[in-house]
Amino acid sequence: MAILREIGAHFTPDKGTVFTVWAPKAEKVEVLLHKPEPIQVPLQREAMGYWTALSEFATPGTRYTFVLDGETQRPDPASHFQPDGVHEPSAVVDHHAFAWTDKKWKNLPLHEYIIYELHVGTFTPEGTFESMIERLPELKELGVTAIEIMPVAQFPGSRNWGYDGVFPFAAQNSYGGPEGLKKLVNACHAQGLAVVLDVVYNHMGPEGNYLNDFGPYFTDKYKTPWGTALNFDDNHADAVRNFFFQNALMWLREYHIDALRLDAVHAIYDMSAKHFLQELQEHVQELEEQLGRDFILIAESDLNDVRLINPMDRGGYGLDAQWSDDFHHVIHALFTGEQSGYYVGFGKTDQLTKVMEKAFVYDGLYSEHRHRTFGSSTAHNQAAQFVVCSQNHDQVGNRMLGERLSELVDYETLKVIAALVILSPYQPMLFMGEEYGERNPFLYFVSHGDKDLIEAVRKGRREEFSAFAWQGEAPDPQSEETFERSKLTRSYTSESQQNKLREYYKRLLQLRKSTACLAKPDKDKVLARMDENGAVLHLVHHTREPYCYSLFNLSDTAQTVRLLRPDEAAGNWKPLLHSAAADWGGPGTDQPEALEQSADVTLPPKSVLVLAQQTH
Template sequence: MTPSQPDFSPCRPRRVATDTIAWRVWAPRARRVELVLETGSVVMTAEGDGFFAAEISGIAAGDCYGYSLDGGPPRPDPCTLFQPEGVHRLSALVFPEDFVWRHDCPQINRSDLILYELHIGTFTDAGTFDAAIDRLDDLVDLGINAIEVMPVAQFPGTRGWGYDGVHPFATQHSYGGPEAFQRFIDAAHGRGIAVILDVVFNHLGPEGNYLNEFGPYFTNRYPTPWGPAFNFDGADSRPVRDWVLECVWQWIHDFRLDGLRLDAVHAIHDDSSPHLLAEINGLAHQAAAARGGRALMIAESLLNDVTMVRPVEEGGHGFDAEWNDDFHHAVAAWMTGERHAKYVDYGEEEKIATVFAETFYLDGRHSLYHGDAWGRPAGDLPGDRFIIALQDHDHIGNRARGERLAHQVDEAHLRLGACLTLLSPFLPMLFMGEEYGETNPFLFYCEFSDPHLIEGVRRGRKRDYGLRGEVPDPQAEETFRASRLSWNWQNVPARKRMRDLYRELILLRKEIPALRESGSVEAKLRLVSDSPILTVSRSGGLNAFFNLGNESISTDLFQVRGRVVWRSEAGVSDGKLCGFETLLAGSG
């Protein structure tokens, strides 16, 4: 197998001659499959093992089609790249290889990454890829070199987070569709920004999912919070696995994405060998090599389990990095004073120090939230294998009113949070608007068409979050509109100060090698004149001092050595550390 020959059985429509298209679909639950075109229907030939195929001439990109199973209504292609009229209607032919790329993929070392999570629908007022292109220069000016885009797989309606997508190959039509996504990726690459896509392979959304009519895509053996899990290890699971692998190849090879973030991998169940996650990661790197680049594969796991990032040959799944929520939980619980639900295990300053020193706080310790020992030690793994965030879509959006930290704490705490994030030994990720202290909420929103489903979502949100406040209607358009970024920072002094701080911190991280080195880190918390001081020692004699108290203290009391490299508050004498201030000192 060469780098350009993926090891899966493809089903996407493909050109076999200038005007001839080969069609293939896996539909073992059907005896007869018809390819439904705008000009009529064609009976497909059974290939065996549940596959059906046909070759048709005179078809062009943009033409619509579907599959009729045993005389039933036409259904979208399980491998559709575009649903111009939504999840229930016909698919449209798209050939991503037709796009003319102007820019190469940027080659950014993992330890140099500054990530920025964004949602296309609320990043701009227009909520499209093309509108987002117009904001890329703002991110360049900030210092961002990698974007993590929340899921763009086709979901019902025109507004949603993306985690209820039902067509993993397709690009959301209301964002502009696949070609617009390619333009966005190319524009980002032209500015030296890598693009990583959030993908969901643990479930499909509840509306517009027709896969069970085609074959045994799902299993009841492994329940998930969102419905049946995919059948990755049962009877007839090989075509299901290949379907996912083809999707991965498409995004990395054909769309030139620089990586994928896999949602909730703890809910991807597979008892076979090799594990599907290992196959996905291997194929992603193969796809990147075939187009002449690299891929960064990221896992979101709630397990605090470094198996995710261990090499496959050592029994791991081979991810390049994984999210570390313990950083957010420790810092946010301390800042806000919240102790409910997931924050019950956190809140004390000592736990922030533990995360800096040991990566996970829950590394086998007993968890009150989980009711058992939770997690495993990160051991010898460097910090650049873990992505941390002060805020992200989940930790904001899964609140009753979608409040950002700027709604919960004062400017001094926000500034300290920025310093803790960007001066940490981990890979930092910002959530859109965080850099200037955005106060517009990021709410949960959707646009389903099934009245029973709509009411079920409303009840679920009230049940899960209503005890802590009134829950905005997720189906209402105003809920979506309220979540858009204001981009109002140039003329608001506090917001401009915040953005200037983020820009300065990012520049520091880029200019001082010790801040990017992710090896051994020593972190100590001690009381100095009743103020908790977190000292984080990096290589080359560089030390970061974080004052977690609100009192100014003399730097003589905690042995600041070397020159002052940087401090977060201007106009302060070198002999003082203000309340909630950060100071870098040493050789740097």
């Protein structure tokens, strides 16, 4: 494991600020302190192209830039704050000054993570870190245990999903900067909520990206869907790897983040003997030992490759978990009927049973969409290593009109889908607003300052939709109206049906946490079977007693089925939840107090019945 090198501006009260920057091709590097009387401090060259200097005149809040070879003046690539945006000077941050109150906080074990993905700018009307704090009790009451924040690394302007970030170390100024993010994390821990931060290590945004002025951060060996690939295995790659290792450790150490969601790791190209992701996990483990805290790394990947989460001694990278796109695609295609783009080949009922037991559909099978054999077996992986959802920022926001499922399927179907996710053996993730059927879309939005770039983004979005059979005109990503339309309305406070849906989600999450076999499920002890008509899914968790038995009627008509007899199950079944009940906005149902083994059960159309084993 490589020895890490400190970079950026690091302030300590008794010494001042140490500036370190990597610029291997420069002949001279200075730091310019933007004081009333500017101060220029020469940096000393050290090994491997690093330059460093100590200045007692640089204090918290001091604006500064680096000057390369007496000509090119740029913000710090490892800036911790860009108070005036991506093109202006960086600012020194004192990470010792914040008064943390979370000393007693301990990260949750992975199997207890119930994740709520959100976008800071659209989660509240104000769109800031601090404005989110007053909403945290709502999330706690809902039953989620962790929030996942879409990327907050400094991007151009004030409106962006966050994947156009160009200063990975700097918390977005328009959200509230470093101080605001720390206040939010501190408040989350006070509420008992873990914090997952989405970070992007596969590409950098275009506007304000000055990295090439400093060194070979990029390589032409590979190409990503978003432009030039980052240099993780070419000449000078050690310093680039160090840059991103330090970034990950900073979020965990300085901001008390509990878990990182690693964006699109399939676009992190690295042919090194030790992959970047494996070495990242090693550095995080070292930090865990130093701080006595547990951290979690979750990969987003479309490769269905368990090498990401397999232990290092089995040739894996040792990450804690990864997303399962297959789970989403099966459910989405099955209930919406969409079969274009990457939904080709999905939507079959037998795939639903497979994904409930195996996490992946394509685990070494031929993919019609990819035109090749795809994926690997999950036989040796735990259920908690997979994060599943029916909606997320990508799957909603990358639709032409940003429609949520609440616009694509009816109310009763929303409840069936919610139960499939939450009662699965995997770690469930909700996308902000889904719990009450938010009707506002979640659209793609930017606020670039470069006219040519703005037009390129518009064109790129149109081309991206060409594989799908969607009708209409894509909203303008640059328009502020597009951004405003994407904000949550929290209309459940005034709409009865939406409030009942939210209460239904609360009940499902209570069951998830309070029922022993759901709270820590074992996918090897999950039985998923479709009835002979392909209309009803039987899902039995028999990890530990009392067992849990869920029946999902996926059809538009009432269905009568006979209960299965899971191995070693004894006693009758007690109903815990019926989605058709009036309490949840359903048409109402007669719910027996108990059902005998192998009884016949009639299920209303598009409904879920959850049963618990009665052992006495």
